[in-house]
Amino acid sequence: MILELLEAKRSGRELxxxxxxxxxxxxxxxxxxxxxxxxxxxxxxxxxxxxDETVALTEAMVQxxxxxxxEGLDGPFVDKHSTGGVGDKVSxxxxxxxxxxxxxxxxxxxxxxGHTGGTLDKLxxxxxxxxxxxxxxxxxxxxxxxxxxxxxxxxLAPADRILYxxxxxxxxxxxxxxxxxxxxxxxxxxxxxxLVLDVKWGSGAFMKTHEDASALADTLCRVGRGxxxxxxxxxxxxxxxxxxxxxxxxxxxxxxxxxxGEGPGDLATLTCDLIxxxxxxxxxxxGAAYERFCRMVSAQGGDLSKPLLGSGCSDQTVCAPHGxxxxxxxxxxxxxxxxxxxxxxxxxxxxxxxGVGVVVHKKVGERVAANEPLVTLxxxxxxxDRARDLxxxxxxxxx
Ligand code: URA
Numbered sequence: 457m458i459l460e461l462l463e464a465k466r467s468g469r470e471l472x473x474x475x476x477x478x479x480x481x482x483x484x485x486x487x488x489x490x491x492x493x494x495x496x497x498x499x500x501x502x503x504x505x506x507x508d509e510t511v512a513l514t515e516a517m518v519q520x521x522x523x524x525x526x527e528g529l530d531g532p533f534v535d536k537h538s539t540g541g542v543g544d545k546v547s548x549x550x551x552x553x554x555x556x557x558x559x560x561x562x563x564x565x566x567x568x569x570g571h572t573g574g575t576l577d578k579l580x581x582x583x584x585x586x587x588x589x590x591x592x593x594x595x596x597x598x599x600x601x602x603x604x605x606x607x608x609x610x611x612l613a614p615a616d617r618i619l620y621x622x623x624x625x626x627x628x629x630x631x632x633x634x635x636x637x638x639x640x641x642x643x644x645x646x647x648x649x650x651l652v653l654d655v656k657w658g659s660g661a662f663m664k665t666h667e668d669a670s671a672l673a674d675t676l677c678r679v680g681r682g683x684x685x686x687x688x689x690x691x692x693x694x695x696x697x698x699x700x701x702x703x704x705x706x707x708x709x710x711x712x713x714x715x716x717g718e719g720p721g722d723l724a725t726l727t728c729d730l731i732x733x734x735x736x737x738x739x740x741x742x743g744a745a746y747e748r749f750c751r752m753v754s755a756q757g758g759d760l761s762k763p764l765l766g767s768g769c770s771d772q773t774v775c776a777p778h779g780x781x782x783x784x785x786x787x788x789x790x791x792x793x794x795x796x797x798x799x800x801x802x803x804x805x806x807x808x809x810x811g812v813g814v815v816v817h818k819k820v821g822e823r824v825a826a827n828e829p830l831v832t833l834x835x836x837x838x839x840x841d842r843a844r845d846l847x848x849x850x851x852x853x854x855x
Contacts, residue, residue, distance in 0.1 A: 458482065458492055465499040473512035480516035480615045490622065497619065497628040505633035510675065511682035513633070517641035518683075520615035524562065524591065524647040529599055534559045534650040536730055537643055539672070540570060542660035542791035543697035543816075547575045547605060548711035549727045552748035553740055555602030557733050562598055562646045563605045564612065571660075571791030572799040573704050573808040576607050581705035581765045581810035585758030597755045604752060613641040636675045640683065650686040652730050653677070658695035660787025666691065690730055696785040696820050699723040702794040703813015705764040706834060715746035766811020769836050773829040774847045780855020782818050789850030790814055790831070796839035796846065812836050814847070824853060 461475050471479075479496065482488030488496075505513065526533060536550055551561045565587075568574030576587040587607040589597065597604040616638050623629045623638075643651055653676050656662070657669035673689035680687025699720045701710040714723050717740055728736035739745060753760055794800065798809035815832040818824050831847050833840060 458488055462492065462495055462499065465496060465503060468503040470506055471509055471512075473508070473515075476509060476512040477516045477519075480513065480520055483618055484520045484615050493619065494622050494626045497623055497626055497631075497634065500634060501628040501631045504631075507675070507678045507682060510633040510636055510679045513637040514640045514644065514679055514683050517613050517615040517619075517637055518644045521611040521613050521645065522591070522609060523645050524594070526560065526562065526595065526598060526647055529560060529595075531649055532559050533646070533648045534561055534652070535563055535643055535646055535648045536652045536654060537639055538654035539639075539656050539662050539669075540568065541656045541692075541694040541698060542571055542787040542794075543699050543702045543707065544656075545575075545578060545699065545701075545707040545711045546654065546723065546727050546730065548578065548708065548749070549714050549723065549740075549745070550730060551603040551605055552715065552752055553727060553736060553745040554731050556739055556745045556748050557731065557735060559602075559650075560598055561603035562594065562648065563603065564608055564642065564646055565605050566608065567801075567804070570800050571795045572702060572707070572813065573801065575605060577808050577810075578704045578707050579605060579753075579758070581708055582753055582758040582760060583762040583765060585753060586756050589756065597752065601748065601752045601755050603748070604756065606756065608642065612645050616641050632672055632675050635672065636679050640676065640680055644680075644683055644685055648685060651680055651688075652732070653680075653687065653689040654692055654726070654730055655689050656692050656694040658693050658787060659789075660697065660791050661694035688732070690726075692726060694787050697787050697790050697814075697816055698726065700816045700819070701813060702790055702816065703799045703834060704808060704810045705766045706813045706815060708764060712746065712749070715740070715749050716743050717741040764810065766809060766836075769811040769834045772833045772835055772840060772844075774831050774833060774844050775827045776818070776824040776830050776851070776853060777826070777848070778853060778855070779824060779826045779828075780853040782820050782822050782824060782851060783854045784850070784852035785816065785819050786850040789846045790816065793831075793833070793843040793846040793850070796842045797833060797835055798838055809836050814843070818851070
């Protein structure tokens, strides 16, 4: 059976849903060897998969583990996924705001590898905040507050964990059907009715071009809908950081300001666009979503009356070598600067520093005078010189 399936995929033939379910079942119970699974991934990488096959792969991966259900609670149950960017703290604003608008947001999030930590790392800079809630805690918080942001439970889409590790080992990560099944399997296991995808493109994004991001968004939407969830996507530019902070605790501070209706504008606009409810901006400006964020933090054990972790860093400014108009504030380079200061990680077992990062004073289209600060680096014990070089090469100033 498995050899037949491998031969079919090697020759580019379409697999049936039954074959794909048997394959995924075998990956999880060990009857499909790691070598066979790696061969499957390589054939998919080279020959692709149709929408029906990708729907079957996604559903099989969802069914490989626990599927959350929110019996006794009223929906709609909604969530967002972002393909990841620099300064992307949207989840922290979006979850309480969407809950404030009447939906329930069961947001399972990740730590991520990259320039800064993921959403969970950012939230963990709030003292006491727990990201390891079990299903009964998740249900309680969703019922009491209307949203949670927590980590993956042990048995959520275990097939993805195995296949993702193999993709990393076999250089088969950048395949649209494999990315699609991986992202959607974890989101669909949350028991949601509606999913919005923030698919980013540009220097600080996983997809560098608009065209590639658009192809990924299209597949994600078709497969999500094929699996029975209302799915839509927004394509967003990630050539410069989102908002004005890149780090962990400093991103939480900026998200809190946004929840109080105090911007920054691009973060507020993107969050409202993703939610797609005409009332979103008025509710955000009212500060009501901030109250809900506080309730969520407190229900998850966090204490916002205490200082965020990572205080005690020092600030160093990086100034413009000459005056003029900012034409580039490259997200990748500014993200790297945050990374070398210790804000991110390369391997899952590494810790991130909660306090370090980059505060961005100047963005594209703004004017700067000679010797005026472009950014402030928030530094602890490493990376200052390299971060300064990265920031200087991130900026183009016309004039
Ligand atoms: N994020 C995921 O969860 N999976 C992928 O394959 C890529 C990004």
